[in-house]
Amino acid sequence: MLQVSVLKEQTDRVLAGLAKRNFPNADAEVQRILGLDQRRRQLQTEHDSAQAEANKLAQQIGGLMKSGDKAGAETLKARTAELKGQTKAAAEELTQVEKDLQDALYRIPNVPHESVPNGRTPEENEVVREWGAKPELPADAQPHWELIKKLDIIDFELGNKITGAGFPVYKGQGARLQRALINFFLEQALDAGYTEIQPPILINEASGYGTGQLPDKEGQMYHATADDLYLIPTAEVPITNLYRDEIIPAERLPIRNTGYTPCFRREAGSWGAHVRGLNRLHQFDKVEIVQIARPEDSYAALDGMVAHIEGLLQQLNLPYRVLRLCGGDMGFTSALTFDLEVWSAAQQRWLEVSSASNFETYQANRLKLRYRDENNKTQLLHTLNGSALALPRIVAALLENNQQADGTIKLPEVLHRYCGFQQLG
């Protein structure tokens, strides 16, 4: 969430940013928050001064009791009772105001970076660059959902039997290709200086709030209600929450972590014509990269992450393009997001395989994730993350783009040593 101080001191910038997101009623919401904050401070002052007097009286009463002055003590107690009523009333309203304030802040999305283009729909995202040539396919080329059936490497029917729709079973070369991709991605991240993390894939409620999945994306996560835990939608959640409530020593910055996890998304209401095959799943595999950086370094870090992801796609020889998301298409918590899309030759469309974002202090504020600056003052850090990469659509593009006339699939050379084979089929 945003800091009240930012809303107060940079109101115009915030409002301009929210307009870029087409966020309704921004002005009224911000004014309401500033009003609540003012009331909060007022109540805090009232509470504190009443409590301060009560604390003093309690000491005096202690002294009187010791010296045996019962009557004097009783007199002071009467005054104490009065103060108690005051502190209690102030504390109760304070709790309510703080809750209202927090709820209101939770509803305000992050302020977009100045480079974020205007726009409401994905069509208005800015294409930053394109790489690679779209392949020429054989005449009888097929989409990946036909190829996987023919090759018998990914089985939706079986997944349907044991779990349900959107939980495919990877078999034989399909399973080995998954493992190979995961290893390739992890090794590449290690080479780039990231530290590998294996986090839990169930998280508690506090972690969900920390990175912003809760409260607004409640319905997107699978909820294990018996233990009140959530299945992670991305490794971002546990890996970033590692640093919740921490003050990081400056010399440890930036923190660069990577991790492979399965990811679980309910994707409620998002099933349509374009979600066949591997295009959208309830469970999928992903290697994530996460950075925690000083504010002044975070945009360079974001560029570095995008460059790293591009390097992966180039080694896989997948044509891709980099998009700078417009205000209307950006995630709630992000200040700037680059999406990377690969060309799916048989479907003749771009598939999103990665999203890299800088959240600035939006997550860090919830996480209470800080460091000490040169003046020894605690400051919020910036958090960033990106997929490097999500597997299913990579597999879809690899299959479609590399299908041969004889029905086999040629795999990019970089994967051979990880797979133990050079082609599928």
Added chain:
RNA sequence: AGAGAGGUGGCAGAGUGGUCGAAUGCGACGGAUUCGAAAUCCGUUAUACCUGCAAGGGUAUCGGGGGUUCGAAUCCCCCCCUCUCUGCCA
């Protein structure tokens, strides 16, 4: 899962109703001493919020929440977690 013990500052560890935000030790930082270092000595060493131009002042926090009391780290209730033993188990 059952029984027992316990959760205190960066760490270790005292504190069982009053001047305790908390002894002491270690660590860290600053200074003295030294040619320099070790040792020694002196000092500093949490976070958030309120107030103030500032210096400062105030409030809260001893796993979390609630309660008793003029006053709670200390007493009571609920929850969470850790350790030991027993059981179960990859």
